[in-house]
Amino acid sequence: MASVIEIKDLVKDYRLGDVPVHVLKSISFEIERGDFVSIMGPSGSGKSTLMYILGCLDKATSGVYMLDGISVGNLNRDQLAEIRNKKIGFVFQQFNLLARTSAAENVELPLMYTDTSARERHERARKALLAVGLADREEYQPSQLSGGQQQRVAIARSLVNDPSIILADEPTGALDSRTGVEIMAIFQRLNREEGITMIVATHDPDVAAYSNRSIHFIDGKLRLDERLAQPRQARKDLEQLPAERPEEIVSS
Amino acid sequence: MKKIVASIKIALRALKVNRLRSALTMLGIIIGVAAVIAMVGVGAGATKRIQEQIQSIGSNLIIVLPGSITSNGVRLGSGAVATLTQDDAKAIAAECPSVALTAPTVRGAVQVVYGINNWATNAQGVTPDYMTIRDYTLLYGQFFTTQDVDAAAKTAVLGETVAQNLFGDSDPTGQAVIIKNVPFTVAGVLTPKGQSPAGQDQDDVILLPISTATQKVLGANKANAKAVGSLMVQAISPQAMDQALQEIEALLRERHRILPGLDDDFTIRNLTEVFEAQESSAQVMSILLGAIASVSLIVGGIGIMNIMLVSVTERTREIGLRQAVGAKMRDILSQFLVEAVTLSLLGGIIGIVVGLTSSLLISHFAQWSTEVSLLSILLAFVFSALVGVFFGYYPARKAAFLDPIEALRYE
Numbered sequence: 100m101a102s103v104i105e106i107k108d109l110v111k112d113y114r115l116g117d118v119p120v121h122v123l124k125s126i127s128f129e130i131e132r133g134d135f136v137s138i139m140g141p142s143g144s145g146k147s148t149l150m151y152i153l154g155c156l157d158k159a160t161s162g163v164y165m166l167d168g169i170s171v172g173n174l175n176r177d178q179l180a181e182i183r184n185k186k187i188g189f190v191f192q193q194f195n196l197l198a199r200t201s202a203a204e205n206v207e208l209p210l211m212y213t214d215t216s217a218r219e220r221h222e223r224a225r226k227a228l229l230a231v232g233l234a235d236r237e238e239y240q241p242s243q244l245s246g247g248q249q250q251r252v253a254i255a256r257s258l259v260n261d262p263s264i265i266l267a268d269e270p271t272g273a274l275d276s277r278t279g280v281e282i283m284a285i286f287q288r289l290n291r292e293e294g295i296t297m298i299v300a301t302h303d304p305d306v307a308a309y310s311n312r313s314i315h316f317i318d319g320k321l322r323l324d325e326r327l328a329q330p331r332q333a334r335k336d337l338e339q340l341p342a343e344r345p346e347e348i349v350s351s
Numbered sequence: 352m353k354k355i356v357a358s359i360k361i362a363l364r365a366l367k368v369n370r371l372r373s374a375l376t377m378l379g380i381i382i383g384v385a386a387v388i389a390m391v392g393v394g395a396g397a398t399k400r401i402q403e404q405i406q407s408i409g410s411n412l413i414i415v416l417p418g419s420i421t422s423n424g425v426r427l428g429s430g431a432v433a434t435l436t437q438d439d440a441k442a443i444a445a446e447c448p449s450v451a452l453t454a455p456t457v458r459g460a461v462q463v464v465y466g467i468n469n470w471a472t473n474a475q476g477v478t479p480d481y482m483t484i485r486d487y488t489l490l491y492g493q494f495f496t497t498q499d500v501d502a503a504a505k506t507a508v509l510g511e512t513v514a515q516n517l518f519g520d521s522d523p524t525g526q527a528v529i530i531k532n533v534p535f536t537v538a539g540v541l542t543p544k545g546q547s548p549a550g551q552d553q554d555d556v557i558l559l560p561i562s563t564a565t566q567k568v569l570g571a572n573k574a575n576a577k578a579v580g581s582l583m584v585q586a587i588s589p590q591a592m593d594q595a596l597q598e599i600e601a602l603l604r605e606r607h608r609i610l611p612g613l614d615d616d617f618t619i620r621n622l623t624e625v626f627e628a629q630e631s632s633a634q635v636m637s638i639l640l641g642a643i644a645s646v647s648l649i650v651g652g653i654g655i656m657n658i659m660l661v662s663v664t665e666r667t668r669e670i671g672l673r674q675a676v677g678a679k680m681r682d683i684l685s686q687f688l689v690e691a692v693t694l695s696l697l698g699g700i701i702g703i704v705v706g707l708t709s710s711l712l713i714s715h716f717a718q719w720s721t722e723v724s725l726l727s728i729l730l731a732f733v734f735s736a737l738v739g740v741f742f743g744y745y746p747a748r749k750a751a752f753l754d755p756i757e758a759l760r761y762e
Contacts, residue, residue, distance in 0.1 A: 156675060156755045177679045184677020195672045195759070199368055209676040211357070256676070 102165075103263055103296050104130040104153065109162035111148055122148045124319040125162070132263075135290045135297045135330070137307035140316035147268065149316070150300045154187055154266045155179045167263055184212050188257025188295075190267035194249045196241040196256075202228060203237040206255045213260075227255035231285055247278035254285055264296040265289070271306055277340050283309045284333035309333050355689075362690040365662075376658045377698035379651025380738065384702025384731045385709060386644035388723060392710035394637015395722035401633050405626040407544040407553060409485045411451075411589055415443075415582040415599060418617040434616045436577040437561065439606060443584060444480075446602055449595035451587045454481035455561060455579040459569040463557060464529040465517040472513050474530065474557050476564025484585045490514075492524035492539025495560050503562040507535040510556040511543040533567050535559070592621055645734075651698065652738035659691050659746035670750050671758025684751040691743020692736055699735025703728055 111123035122145045130136055140146040151157035152164060155171055156179075164171045167186055174182065183189075188209075196205045206224040215223070228234055231251040241249050250270060257265050267286070271279030287309060290297045299310060307313045308331045315323035366373040417434040440455035457476040462469055481487075482494050491514075495506045507528060514523050514537075523537045544553040559568060561579070586595040596619055603617055663670070670683060678686075707728075710721040 151756050154675070156759075177681075180674065180677050180679045183675060189675050191759070195668065195675075197669060197672070200364075208673070212673075212677040212679065212682055217357075260677075 101132055102129040103132040103134075103167055104298075105163070105165040107163040109149075109152065109164060110160045111145070111152065111157075112160045122319050123152075123159070126319075126321050128314065128321060128324065130264075130296060130298065132296055133290070133294045135287070135309075135311045136299070137310035137313045138298060138300045138316065139302065139304070139307050139313055141302060143318075144316040145319040146300050146302075146316050150266055150268050150298075153264075153298065154189060155182045180212075184209055185260060186263045188254075188260065188262040188265040190250070190253050190257050190265060190270045192269035192272040194241070194246075194253045194273070196249055196252055198241055201238045201240055202233060202244065202252045202255075205241070205252055206259050208256060209260045223259050224255070227259040228252070230258060230289070231255045245278075246274050247281055250274060250278075250282055251285065254282070254289075258289070258293075258295075262295065264298060267297070267299045269301055270299060271301070271303065276305075277337075279306065280333050280336050280340065284337055287333050358685060358689040359693060361686065362693040365690055366694060369662075372658060373694060376654050377694055377701065379654035380648065380695050380698025380735055381651075381702040381705055383644065383648030383651040383738075384699050384735050385706035386647050387641055387731050387734075388703060388706025388727055389710045389713065389721070390640035390644040391637060391727045392706070392721040392723040393713060393719060394633065394640050395724060395727075396714065396720040397633040398630060398637060399722050400720050401626065401630045404545075404547060405623065405630065407486070408547065408622060408626065409583075409585065410623065411586040411592060412484065412622040413584040413586060413592070413595060413599065414620045414622055415439075415584060415603070416618045416620070417578075417581070418615050434607065435579050435582055435603075437579055438577060439603060440579065440582050442606060443582065443599055443602060447595060447598040449586055449591040449598055450584055452480045452484050452585045454478050454484050454583040455581075456481065456583060457561060457564055457569055457578075457580045459564075461530050461557070461568060463513060463517065465523075465526065468517045470513055470516040472510070472555050472557050474559055474564060474568055476559050476561035476569065478561055481558070481583060484583050487544075488542040490540040490542045491522045492537065494558075495538050500560040500562050503566055504560055505533060505535045505563060505567070506538045506560065508539045508541060508558040509537060510541050510554040510558075512552055512555040513557055514540045530557070530559075531568050589623070592623065596621060648734065648738060652695070652742040655691055655694055655739060656742035656746060658694075659687060659743055660749070662690070663687065663746050663750045666750075667753065667758050667761040670753050671755050671761065674753070674755035675759060680751040683753075684747045687747035687750045688740065688743050691747065692739035695735045695739030695743070696732075699732050702735065703731055706731070 106129070107127045109123055109126045110121070113120045113122055126149070138146055138149065148157065152159050155166070155174075158179075159172060162172075166182065169182065171179070171182065197208070203221065203224045206227050207220045210220040210223060225234070225237065228237060231254050233248060233251050233255065236244065236248065236252075241252070244252065250273075254265075265286075270286075271282055274282065283306060286297050286299065289295050297310070299306065301307055308327070310327065311330050312324070312326045314321060415435060435455070437455045440453045443450055444453040454477055459474055460471065461474040462471050478500055479494055479497055487494075489508075490511060492508070494508055495504065498504075499506055507530070509517070509523065509528075517523065517528065518526065522540075524539060526537050527534050528537060529535070541554065541556075541558070547553050584595065584599060586592050599619055600615065604615065607616055609615065673683060707723055710723050713719055714721040
């Protein structure tokens with residue numbers, strides 16, 4: 100399988116006053132198209148910085164980053180925005196939905212920065228919401244949705260542009276464990292059925308257990324890169340887990 | 352175009368989220384625009400009224416008044432001695448090349464009687480040229496002629512106020528009125544002129560042939576039967592005014608045998624100049640009012656800038672998210688710029704309505720004439736849009752230059 104991400108000798112330095120801080124110390128790895136990768140490490144390990152660089156929100160100090168055959172290091176701000184818009188879907192720990200804006204409009208947001216017509220935007224947003232099982236919640240606002248539902252809206256938003264990769268930074272961090280597993284089940288399904296490359300950053304080994312490959316960072320260095328022989332299946336785990344509460348708790 | 356409509360929709364939604372805040376921010380612009388429109392309207396109205404009054408007086412007018420003379424070391428006031436005569440009037444008309452017409456006038460208070468009605472008014476003895484000089488037209492009948500003046504005919508032309516008080520709305524032509532026990536036939540009624548720049552009712556007057564007036568009504572001056580109260584002179588053109596003034600002065604000094612170095616025994620006034628001074632002071636006034644009102648528009652703009660800065664800070668995470676999902680710098684810039692301009696334009700439109708309403712109220716209740724021009728409305732509209740762009744640009748730029756990572760992390 101071809102690599103969707105190729106990283107070579109990636110270095111990221113910050114400057115805190117006069118003291119340079121080496122956050123990433125010459126990292127190299129590749130991620131194959133269609134893989135499901137977890138990036139693990141304690142806070143301060145450089146995991147978040149790597150996610151920002153992979154997500155084209157930040158640039159490396161030196162080294163090579165090829166995304167889908169494009170060398171990202173040479174692009175300017177607006178070109179990076181274009182890449183984020185076309186190739187990458189983001190899922191955040193805090194969902195980052197626009198308040199007082201319906202689920203459908205939240206999902207449409209990335210399409211607002213393309214030439215998509217209003218009709219097609221709406222159509223694609225509906226499809227994306229359907230894919231995360233929220234077809235009946237289109238007009239709900241984030242405040243009317245549970246945490247898990249909000250995160251599913253966020254996943255729909257990351258899907259709507261048909262991205263090559265989805266980057267999820269602690270996607271289950273703000274959710275209870277069962278809802279977390281539900282989210283992982285969606286990720287696994289999208290990975291298998293849609294062939295979307297998933298990259299999930301987490302500090303939780305239980306979450307990493309659902310990935311095919313786990314990359315561990317400590318202190319800005321790659322410490323462990325293991326392929327999981329037998330990734331856990333979120334669907335199956337959900338069947339085992341007792342339903343602690345009714346599926347939907349919706350305020351109002 | 353579609354994109355602009357979409358951004359305006361987004362902007363309106365964002366403004367709706369903080370209704371009260373948006374309304375208060377707009378209030379600054381509303382007050383500013385309304386103040387500009389109302390104040391400029393008041394100023395323009397005043398200017399227009401003065402212009403109309405100048406028109407009503409007549410154009411290129413010079414008035415010659417009998418001046419003060421010194422008698423045994425006592426200086427007597429203007430008009431105290433009748434130094435001007437009908438012959439002076441004729442001489443000015445004949446000998447001054449810059450003068451078109453000259454009309455001698457005498458005046459006095461009279462009681463006019465018609466049937467059981469009577470009315471106190473001002474009688475003026477004039478010649479037919481007076482009508483031309485003062486730009487009079489007739490509502491009814493006709494003016495008396497030079498023959499009437501020569502024959503001292505007992506004929507009178509009434510001002511509209513007088514006609515109204517004696518005859519009501521009916522045409523009085525041919526009726527007889529009695530002035531100082533002398534019966535006069537009404538020859539006509541003047542078209543109303545309204546107030547003079549000095550605030551007098553120009554229609555409360557009765558015009559008689561100057562000969563009849565001096566001989567039968569007002570009584571002749573004992574010293575000089577041909578003395579007149581004043582001379583109305585019309586110059587041939589606005590440019591000839593100064594020339595005419597000089598010619599009249601030279602001629603009258605010669606005719607009155609005033610030695611060089613002694614004071615004139617008459618006063619010459621350029622009426623147009625007096626009123627033009629009033630007009631330009633009204634214009635200065637309206638510019639001043641407009642300028643003061645513009646200050647409030649600028650204050651309103653600063654209010655918009657302030658609120659937009661708050662809004663950018665509040666929505667830092669939103670900006671970060673939009674950047675993360677692919678918003679380019681100009682997308683963010685235009686989003687916030689459109690929001691600011693929407694605020695200011697909305698305020699501008701409401702302000703125009705408020706300004707129009709208040710200028711109507713001012714003219715209704717304060718009895719000031721106001722004059723709101725389309726230009727001032729257009730200007731206010733454009734200016735409020737510019738205020739939005741100008742004061743919205745900095746916050747919008749600040750938003751566009753946010754670092755996406757820091758914006759996303761912002762608490």
